[in-house]
Amino acid sequence: MENQKSKIGVYICHCGGNISDYVDIEKVKNLIAREEGVHLVNNMMFTCSDSAQVDIVNDIKENNLDGMVVASCSPKLHLLTFRDVAKRAGLNQYNYIHANIREQCSWAHSDKTELATDKAVRIIRAAISKVRLSETLEQIEIPAINTAVVVGAGVSGMRSAIELADQGTNVYLIEKDHFVGGRVSQWGKLFPTEEPGENLVERLYHKVKERENITLFTGAEIKAVNGSVGNFELDVHITPRYINGMCDEAIQDQVLKACHAEVDDEFNFGLTKRKAIYKNYPNAYPETPVVDMDLCDKCGECLKICDGRITLDQKEENISIKAGAILLNTGFDPYEPKEGEYGYKQVDNVITLQQFKRLIESNGDKLVYNGKKIRDIAYIYCVGSRDAKGENKHCSRYCCTSAIHTAVDAKTKFKNIRNYHVTRGIRTYGKQETLFTDSSRQGDTYFQFFEGAMPTVENENGKALIKVKDALTQNEDIEFTADLVVLVTGMVARKDENLVNIFKVPVGSDKFYNEIHNKLRPVETVIEGLFIAGGCQSPKNIRATMASTLAASAKANSLIQSGMIALEPIVAKVNPELCEWCGACDDLCTYNAFEKVEYEGKTVAKVNEAMCKGCGACTPVCPTNAIDVVSLSDTEIETMIDSFVRDVEFATTTTEEKADSFAEVVDFEKQVRVLPELSQRILDSLETEPKAIPDIAKELGVAADDVLYHLMSLRKYGMIKDTDEINEDEYYLYELKK
Amino acid sequence: MSDYQPKILVFSSEKISDPAIDLAGLLKKHYSPLVYNITLQCTSSVKPRWILHALRSGIDGVFIASDGTDCAYRSDCSDLTNKSIAKAQEVMKEKGIDLSRVKMAALCSVCADPFVNHMKSFSETLANLGSIKNEIGQKDG
Numbered sequence: 001m002e003n004q005k006s007k008i009g010v011y012i013c014h015c016g017g018n019i020s021d022y023v024d025i026e027k028v029k030n031l032i033a034r035e036e037g038v039h040l041v042n043n044m045m046f047t048c049s050d051s052a053q054v055d056i057v058n059d060i061k062e063n064n065l066d067g068m069v070v071a072s073c074s075p076k077l078h079l080l081t082f083r084d085v086a087k088r089a090g091l092n093q094y095n096y097i098h099a100n101i102r103e104q105c106s107w108a109h110s111d112k113t114e115l116a117t118d119k120a121v122r123i124i125r126a127a128i129s130k131v132r133l134s135e136t137l138e139q140i141e142i143p144a145i146n147t148a149v150v151v152g153a154g155v156s157g158m159r160s161a162i163e164l165a166d167q168g169t170n171v172y173l174i175e176k177d178h179f180v181g182g183r184v185s186q187w188g189k190l191f192p193t194e195e196p197g198e199n200l201v202e203r204l205y206h207k208v209k210e211r212e213n214i215t216l217f218t219g220a221e222i223k224a225v226n227g228s229v230g231n232f233e234l235d236v237h238i239t240p241r242y243i244n245g246m247c248d249e250a251i252q253d254q255v256l257k258a259c260h261a262e263v264d265d266e267f268n269f270g271l272t273k274r275k276a277i278y279k280n281y282p283n284a285y286p287e288t289p290v291v292d293m294d295l296c297d298k299c300g301e302c303l304k305i306c307d308g309r310i311t312l313d314q315k316e317e318n319i320s321i322k323a324g325a326i327l328l329n330t331g332f333d334p335y336e337p338k339e340g341e342y343g344y345k346q347v348d349n350v351i352t353l354q355q356f357k358r359l360i361e362s363n364g365d366k367l368v369y370n371g372k373k374i375r376d377i378a379y380i381y382c383v384g385s386r387d388a389k390g391e392n393k394h395c396s397r398y399c400c401t402s403a404i405h406t407a408v409d410a411k412t413k414f415k416n417i418r419n420y421h422v423t424r425g426i427r428t429y430g431k432q433e434t435l436f437t438d439s440s441r442q443g444d445t446y447f448q449f450f451e452g453a454m455p456t457v458e459n460e461n462g463k464a465l466i467k468v469k470d471a472l473t474q475n476e477d478i479e480f481t482a483d484l485v486v487l488v489t490g491m492v493a494r495k496d497e498n499l500v501n502i503f504k505v506p507v508g509s510d511k512f513y514n515e516i517h518n519k520l521r522p523v524e525t526v527i528e529g530l531f532i533a534g535g536c537q538s539p540k541n542i543r544a545t546m547a548s549t550l551a552a553s554a555k556a557n558s559l560i561q562s563g564m565i566a567l568e569p570i571v572a573k574v575n576p577e578l579c580e581w582c583g584a585c586d587d588l589c590t591y592n593a594f595e596k597v598e599y600e601g602k603t604v605a606k607v608n609e610a611m612c613k614g615c616g617a618c619t620p621v622c623p624t625n626a627i628d629v630v631s632l633s634d635t636e637i638e639t640m641i642d643s644f645v646r647d648v649e650f651a652t653t654t655t656e657e658k659a660d661s662f663a664e665v666v667d668f669e670k671q672v673r674v675l676p677e678l679s680q681r682i683l684d685s686l687e688t689e690p691k692a693i694p695d696i697a698k699e700l701g702v703a704a705d706d707v708l709y710h711l712m713s714l715r716k717y718g719m720i721k722d723t724d725e726i727n728e729d730e731y732y733l734y735e736l737k738k
Numbered sequence: 739m740s741d742y743q744p745k746i747l748v749f750s751s752e753k754i755s756d757p758a759i760d761l762a763g764l765l766k767k768h769y770s771p772l773v774y775n776i777t778l779q780c781t782s783s784v785k786p787r788w789i790l791h792a793l794r795s796g797i798d799g800v801f802i803a804s805d806g807t808d809c810a811y812r813s814d815c816s817d818l819t820n821k822s823i824a825k826a827q828e829v830m831k832e833k834g835i836d837l838s839r840v841k842m843a844a845l846c847s848v849c850a851d852p853f854v855n856h857m858k859s860f861s862e863t864l865a866n867l868g869s870i871k872n873e874i875g876q877k878d879g
Contacts, residue, residue: 074760076757076760100760102763103759103760103761103762103763103764104759104760104763104775105763105771106763107763107764107766108762108763108766108767108768108769108771109768109771110766110768111768112768112771115771115772116771118771119771119772119774122774123774126774126776504809506754506757506846506847506848507848508848509848514847514848526752526753526754526757526847527753570779588818590812613779613811614779615779615780615782615783615811615812615815616778616779616780616782616783617780617782617783617811617812617815617818619783619785620782620783620784620785620786620818620821620822620825621821625785625787629778629779629783632778632779632783634785634787634788637776637785637788637791638788638791640776641747641776641788641791641792641795641797642795644745644747644774644797645745645795645796645797
């Protein structure tokens, strides 16, 4: 085949041992160097490090390479990193192919290192065969609507909407509930500002309403999504409030009294009842109450008092909206203990932390539950969390802080109560540690248990009897009674399978939405144009929620604000010589990507690149095999298969081959010594005496981080060693290994 | 059970089933090192000739890790992939190649355990069938 790449650079990553502990990198390197088209092979401690990237760029420029293979971790982590490296070196980014030898090799086969090495060779060979055939491609630009849909109008969703709107993006803010604020509106005072949650909600709501480019829909549920990044189309079902605007407060009170239909109030976690006409709380927003038509029996009593404003015949609506990007800010659910878990729903006075927060809010100056005055409160921590054998293995991080803050709040509001905390170790990290001090100063008592010896809660004469083996008093068995037991429960993923099905958003084993990469791409999903933020992604406090919200908003805005999105040129391509227009591809394509064109006196199919998503579903149905997906042609796939199958011949033990192998190792070592200039300067510096990292950095006039990186490489290759001695500033000293 | 170690070619999809294979590695869940993966945009693009090429080249079995209903491109992705498999199997039948050398299952992006289980059971099936080379050699050769 013509135009095959013939000067390919291959870069094999040790990943600091994640790969090289299981894959014999030197063997791989020696075998790969023999592959057709390979001009050079380099091993690197971390190919993704800044200094390694600079080395690769220099390699490409100096050797005029026409192809590059990076064999390292999953391309989901660093494909973009190395495409950028290629671009910086003047190499077309599609002449770089990534070989995943970590997730799909060294880690998966850490139990069979020889076979892992064999597999790494085959994987890299397949990547080389693909890069040899790679075309020079340019990205496809498609128009994007500068409108975002934000799903969920809790504090995260409202903050997202405000941020996007201020950056010039139009926003549809979709809230399933009839009131905004989500979970935060349910909490009382928030640490450390002591501002009530509903005030925070109120401020954000007014900011949302002030912005003309935000449209808020409440009682709105997304039913279907079509299209893709840049041009999503969403079907939204809207349930009306059945009330037109606010009426006089006194009349509102009369209407609420007249309504006789009742149900457990979800907002108060079932502690109270609400009517069919309701507001979550008096200052809930939007201000207009709502009629719950599932509960209303249309008795008409409310109409007699407030005729005209209550209109029970309002119709549900289905609307269609278009957007370039979607942000999911759908929040979390508090863990609901199972019946009998620490006496929940079996012992009368056992409630969850979230219920306790609502109880504090709804009580006046005395703390009363089920008609009984509360004095002694036991808090049992980590309920439904950190359960190694259960569903929720995670720690929600916020619950220790929230429980202690609530306990301090309760004691401040109701002077004579006593708090007993039964914990698995307190995690009031960062500035929240001051809360623990406050709690201790006010006289709260702490016990500690471990996973193997869980506390129990039993009913004893109308009170709760708590038994705990206390690690803080040398495992003494302690028993005490409490008027109220508060189960400190963490966060779990919302049960919104509907949204998961509609958006196809991946979920993790913890059931929370899954980002592309926990550290490097924490708010993007594998679905282009779909972002996640806040508690729907993982347990977060409000501060962490806001950080992820702002990140997701910025990513969404930067994607669509220019009105154009650069897409991968990985689309279907028709060979007009082979095409005889039968229409099979056109009939199958759901994106209308095919059009009829005339070619040398016959009608053939042509792909509209902006419409084509590159799925390739059309390729197997073509009777003349005229369609391929770019970079996934028959030749490319079949040569990759051949590369997997071809035998790997490792160095044998003949004297001659041993000598060859040794020579290659020596060559390799020479490259390590010569290629990274800083490594050589460090070695020169250590010739005189053992030195610490800061001293070397100062002497060479470089950053200590760079010295550290090169020292790690040199130590890995056995060229330097630790002296086990420290200098007067307590830094370890390194010396040459002779 | 046979000691034969079969080679398996997996066709996965970039956004859904390939992340599941990555996750299996991340969780250090082990399967046969003779499993090789080619990542596509969507498994509905698998051509029958690729399956046949793999088998002729010495791959003992082809596993298609379809997206099922999770496919970001099309809800009928598994049905379309099935059609390609059926076409490949028509040729396999003519050549006397055991049809169970091609298998498809839907994997979601976190289906690390199902992937590993599929690889283990498919390896066992193929080990019992023996090398594809013998099969092609006996029946086609």
